[in-house]
Amino acid sequence: MRILIAEDEKKIAEFIRRGLKEEGYAADAVHNGPDALRLAEENPYDLLLLDVMLPGLDGVEVCRRLRGGGFSAPIMMLTARDRVEDKVKGLDSGANDYLTKPFAFEELLARVRALLRPRPAGEAAVLKAGRLELDLPAHKARLDGKPLELSAKEFSLLEYLVRNKGRAVTRTMIAEHVWDINFDSGTNVIDVYINYLRRKLEKGGAGGMIATVRGKGYRLSE
Amino acid sequence: MRILIAEDEKKIAEFIRRGLKEEGYAADAVHNGPDALRLAEENPYDLLLLDVMLPGLDGVEVCRRLRGGGFSAPIMMLTARDRVEDKVKGLDSGANDYLTKPFAFEELLARVRALLRPRPAGEAAVLKAGRLELDLPAHKARLDGKPLELSAKEFSLLEYLVRNKGRAVTRTMIAEHVWDINFDSGTNVIDVYINYLRRKLEKGGAGGMIATVRGKGYRLSE
DNA sequence: CCGGCACCATGCGAATACTGATAGCCGAGG
DNA sequence: CCTCGGCTATCAGTATTCGCATGGTGCCGG
Structure with missing residues (x-):
């Protein structure tokens, strides 16, 4: 399973990347909007973790453009707490899930699993x-x-x-x-x-x- | 099923009333303590939704008096979040359940159903x-x-x-x-x-x- | 058996509540 | 500056709700 992480704070990105790797996922990290867009378009990722705050092009926008271009893998947005409007915008722009920072890595993992799970009987894609x-x-x-x-x-x-x-x-x-x-x-x-x-x-x-x-x-x- | 809503903020009261009506309940709303007490005593309600903050006579007091007077229908208290002591007082005064505001209407509905269901899960669709x-x-x-x-x-x-x-x-x-x-x-x-x-x-x-x-x-x- | 009475059925119509539809405002994006 | 999505405001058409008035029906005492 291949995952792309777009998160501008490098320490956080690296933290997530390592954690996912330990769980057996192949994860790449980018730290700005344009890179996220380019990589996601050129590679067959299974999941995209997208921070809302990204230099160059924000997460909501990246999401919108990807969806506009037919990108079909699930997208999970990461957003600072108490920014409910981000959540709404994110979902409106085509994200499948969102998670507010700070979060427990366990929770991120659980949601990643949920999104990647080959739909457990009854829950069709x-x-x-x-x-x-x-x-x-x-x-x-x-x-x-x-x-x-x-x-x-x-x-x-x-x-x-x-x-x-x-x-x-x-x-x-x-x-x-x-x-x-x-x-x-x-x-x-x-x-x-x-x-x-x-x-x-x-x-x-x-x-x-x-x-x-x-x-x-x-x-x-x- | 007949429900009395006692909630001083009229918009909220109306919102709840409307939602319950859509679900097929017959609901009345009052906006102060004395009215709540009087209506509840004079009519055979199946459930009482009681806000803690009520002008004239607060919810806890209304609850206590009703119970003292032999009122037997379930009572659900509504209380602002971070007022845990209200919850305790509410339950002590004879309420069956409580819900902190703000709440999702669906949660209210779920609890209302639970309180009104004398026979659990015995209802056919x-x-x-x-x-x-x-x-x-x-x-x-x-x-x-x-x-x-x-x-x-x-x-x-x-x-x-x-x-x-x-x-x-x-x-x-x-x-x-x-x-x-x-x-x-x-x-x-x-x-x-x-x-x-x-x-x-x-x-x-x-x-x-x-x-x-x-x-x-x-x-x-x- | 019959009249009277309480109770019930039903048609009509007014007031109201609900919905469908459209036009326009606003802000974001390009 | 234009377009588009999201939303509000508004209005007319219609279904629904409910009171009223009239007439019918069963029941009871005489």
Whole structure:
């Protein structure tokens, strides 16, 4: 398993690299954004550890560009604590997981294992619902095999619906899982995004997949 | 299931109320201690969510008085984080559980479910009564396998009837569990909704499932 | 057997709540 | 400076909820 570490503090990078090596992973380290981008594009890494603060090009940006270029390996962002907005931006830009610094190496290891684990039965890398497919590592959606262009939020929302296909999910649940908002009753973002999704699905000839459950929320048909 | 929320911050109270409503609970909200005490004493709530900080009379005190007065429904205290002593006082005063704010709504929900479930894990996800099926997670009703279009209230009412199939349920019971009203206000909503249900069942060829028990209420045949 | 009464069914309609849809604001990225 | 994603604000259409009024039905005492 090959892992790329992008972290500007060399001591930390080296610390992680050694630890991963001891666990049997092949790990490289780079210390700035452009290098991270170049190496990740040119080599078949299985996982990318990406610090948010990187000279030259920050982690979120590296992530965005890689995903834009079709990079499909899982990405884990590293971010300073009390920077929740980073977390949100990171996930929005296509990261699969995030970890706040400082962290226990054990925890990093556990998450790395989780991301690299050849999906233990029941947890597929590709979610399906009828004619719809969501490739999670690559953050790509397909309808009848044809790619569906979705923004990061649209993807997250659809992912949540697909994970709960056949079940009615409430707006509150959606808000918590997709938006990270806890206390806000005055927004209609969810309705708006449902509308976006319906429109795109409709254009792909799959209208009617998302049903409204009046007074509750929405339900994706299987 | 009827829940009383006592929380002085109106936005939070409303958020909780809405979320619980989406889950099919009938919830009322009050914003101060005395109101909480009065409503809880006068109405048959199944659960009480009680913030510690309440104007007029704090949550711990409300809890103590209710318990002193024989109030038997479970009480869950809400408290600001880093106020551990509140937790202790809360539990001492007769609360069944506590939750620190801020919290994820889902956690609240999980605990609410736990407190309201007298019989652990004994609940089926799909309720049945003769040719009728209620798929709770999907929030869908079927008759002979064919979908039955029901509004939220209709669904709740039917759910209550199915849970009590074979038994006669009084209007008062229905009012208390399905609506959040006391059956004193001279309303006939229940009759009206029974009528709606009968009509829809009739159209699906299952007339006569809901029998009138004169002078008492209604009964759903098995 | 019959009248009266309490109880119940049902149609109608007003008020309300919920949803869908669109337009526009804002900030970040290029 | 333009574009795009994310979001807010708003409005109209419609389903839902519920009160009211009318008429029906079963039950009881006489």
